[in-house]
């Protein structure tokens with residue numbers, strides 16, 4: 001049994017503030033070890049539950065956050081940027097039986113600690129076939145296309161609630177309770193590690209790969225906080241303006257859908273000016 005862990009940082013234990021997840025800050029240096037503790041607890045739990053292999057895919061920002069030297073020696077980690085499937089890279093090779101979303105968070109425009117979808121600020125909403133989408137929901141559709149179930153989600157309580165919408169069967173561990181975008185009641189890493197390890201051990205039994213599902217086409221709508229970002233995004237082939245600050249596109253598969261989404265966010269973020277947005 002092989003498990004893929006997609007590890008994002010905003011939903012990690014103790015994290016509530018932009019500097020906590022911004023590479024290079026002293027706060028990020030401190031929070032890296034709590035993030036690593038969450039991921040390592042999941043690794044230990046999956047091996048407890050019978051996994052033979054656990055691959056961690058770093059999914060936050062520069063994708064260089066976790067402390068490799070603190071991880072259980074049975075795990076392997078994919079570090080660094082520029083990967084075909086970004087946050088769920090590794091799921092496409094036909095050998096993964098279950099995926100865990102560790103440190104996930106609510107989507108753009110939702111309540112939740114550091115809620116966003118890909119871009120921290122500039123995207124105010126994403127919809128997949130009319131349903132408001134978090135990164136968890138988008139990535140769950142990608143992995144489903146490869147026949148792989150999402151078996152475990154950790155994050156704040158809002159991210160866990162959101163996960164009921166895309167992975168109702170999966171185990172969920174809230175490591176903190178949302179108070180506002182920048183505030184949460186946090187549990188200690190010692191406590192959350194115990195909870196995550198126990199949940200991962202149970203979640204291993206849900207890791208059963210099935211026939212790849214074909215459920216497209218997928219229409220993705222993206223709303224920005226500024227008009228010129230919508231205009232900029234239309235340089236991506238197939239992306240059309242649907243409103244003053246909105247674009248949409250339709251892809252036959254989620255593989256294409258998430259790759260086009262990556263192109264849209266990359267172009268839009270390049271169009272953001274420091275002072276006026």
Ligand SMILES: [Zn+2]
Pocket residue numbers: 008009010105118135
């Ligand atoms: Zn994220």
